[in-house]
């Protein structure tokens with residue numbers, strides 16, 4: 001069954017058009033289940049009924065013309081219930097509705113399953129048979145599984161206008177709106193550049209090549225490189241590997257020389273497909289042929305073909321990567337946009353980001369906010385392979401993306417962007433002013449920093465210090481660990497630029513969703529695994545080199561260096577890390593460097609640290625809450641998973657109580673207390689945190705002026721009243737609504753975006 005399913009899904013995915021995909025589907029399903037009729041009904045654009053969208057076995061003339069009203073007939077029953085209906089004799093069912101134009105009288109057995117995407121019924125998939133019989137469980141399960149996969153295809157087609165085209169009627173093409181998650185505020189209009197993770201055959205799109213000759217040369221060069229690699233590896237292992245294993249390399253070489261594979265690929269390139277697409281298509285065909293083979297040995301060769309395909313692809317992408325052109329208004333789109341991808345694009349060319357995976361709490365979203373680039377995350381339905389080079393609108397406030405935008409929509413969003421820039425300019429005037437509430441309470445506004453480009457942006461916005469230097473970011477853009485001296489130079493740049501302001505450097509925080517290509521960590525459950533301080537304590541050489549570099553970077557300067565430890569979950573880690581920091585300091589002094597001892601702090605990011613915050617505060621100089629991770633671990637919600645993003649609430653009552661607890665414990669020990677999660681940069685969060693007594697709010701530079709504006713226009717006594725109220729509330733929704741109202745009532749509504757009403761009449765895909 002599984003193979004059958006895979007074949008159908010592959011056929012559908014490879015079809016040149018949505019119309020043909022549906023035709024293939026109904027044919028394949030009939031063949032797989034031995035049924036006589038298979039139909040797909042799709043909810044029409046007006047949402048008034050189900051269009052008879054594809055069929056095999058009935059009157060095909062009616063395809064694209066007939067529609068069942070919602071709730072009408074058995075199809076309506078399946079759609080209304082959002083559950084399968086399996087009938088031995090459909091004709092005898094009270095809701096049976098005869099459609100003469102379709103001609104379905106003689107079919108008794110009926111099985112209909114709903115096609116559901118993100119809780120919405122998009123259509124109904126039906127099979128029918130002449131004889132009276134109930135479909136068995138495995139047939140029902142097969143159809144349900146298939147319809148779950150079909151749902152994504154239909155959602156895409158809905159958004160791209162392909163569904164409307166099924167009716168053959170003339171339709172005005174509307175802007176298609178895709179819902180994702182707010183990643184970084186702001187709006188952008190730009191041209192799409194799709195980036196793919198390296199060497200993933202499935203992710204390669206079909207595309208026409210610009211120059212067939214060049215494409216053939218690129219392909220031959222890649223094949224040659226792979227051939228050389230294999231020869232080299234084969235020679236390298238000629239002594240140590242047994243002859244049978246070595247023979248595998250000959251098989252590879254033979255496959256590369258064999259015209260069956262490379263010849264097919266060249267043919268496709270000559271017909272206009274780009275090299276990567278041709279490679280993907282031919283490898284997929286060969287794989288299917290191998291997988292269908294009876295002989296186990298030959299079946300096994302499928303993995304060799306695949307491996308070979310990946311090797312060639314790696315070279316093709318390497319060659320092409322150097323040639324990617326980024327227009328001035330690039331909107332970077334990817335299955336899973338990574339921080340590393342951002343680093344490849346000149347920052348003044350990046351207008352927006354759309355990631356199909358991840359959420360507003362993913363590190364790439366955090367970076368986007370730091371860079372002031374609008375971003376939408378978790379936009380799972382955006383048709384990645386159809387939008388390369390097209391115009392796209394990104395709405396980072398509401399987490400929405402518009403493909404195929406009309407001129408009107410583009411103008412609307414462009415002027416919205418202009419308004420935002422104007423508000424930002426107004427806020428510029430606050431730069432020299434301190435962050436003091438109307439009743440005289442002072443809060444320090446520091447910045448979270450990662451890329452070197454952040455320095456000037458931060459100073460421009462009036463940052464009074466660095467509250468979090470994510471030192472792993474520069475590690476990510478390298479292909480090996482940076483040396484101590486390289487690190488010293490980098491850190492020195494930050495210390496000097498911020499002199500005499502304090503600079504908080506976090507020790508390397510890798511693991512979780514932050515990986516280094518040269519230090520891979522593969523784990524089932526990375527966020528609960530080898531992360532942050534756990535990694536660096538296991539690698540004291542990495543930790544010591546980094547801390548020494550930090551300490552040396554501060555030599556001869558007045559600014560305070562604060563070293564901060566991430567992901568601490570028990571006291572022993574703090575003791576061990578502090579010993580290492582002290583040792584590093586001694587070593588640096590012994591080397592003759594004159595430098596002050598750094599202060600040391602701990603990040604409160606996991607629940608255990610909340611409960612031990614008093615003891616932690618006693619041991620170190622300061623505490624800083626990492627509310628991004630704290631929210632994730634307290635609520636058991638993966639911060640990157642779009643499916644559960646609605647459950648990720650950093651104003652959840654439990655999180656707020658924990659935050660107050662930590663602040664109280666730090667105060668009780670007379671130690672500094674700050675926060676550097678995203679909550680600190682959100683107007684609502686900043687008001688609550690200031691009132692709780694967080695002395696340092698560290699945020700991305702983009703949000704800083706807005707937060708300063710809000711805090712300067714509010715009284716701490718009022719904010720404390722708000723804290724008292726919200727701590728009595730039961731849900732994050734209640735808290736957000738209450739705080740929004742309070743901000744609007746205080747005349748601070750400008751920090752709450754409200755442009756969505758302008759364009760609510762647009763087709764939505766997914767949800």
Ligand code: PEP
Nearest residue numbers: 626627628629630676677
């Ligand atoms: C946090 O977890 O809140 C934090 C500031 O660290 P990061 O987002 O880098 O994990």
Ligand code: MG
Nearest residue numbers: 605626628629
């Ligand atoms: Mg963290």
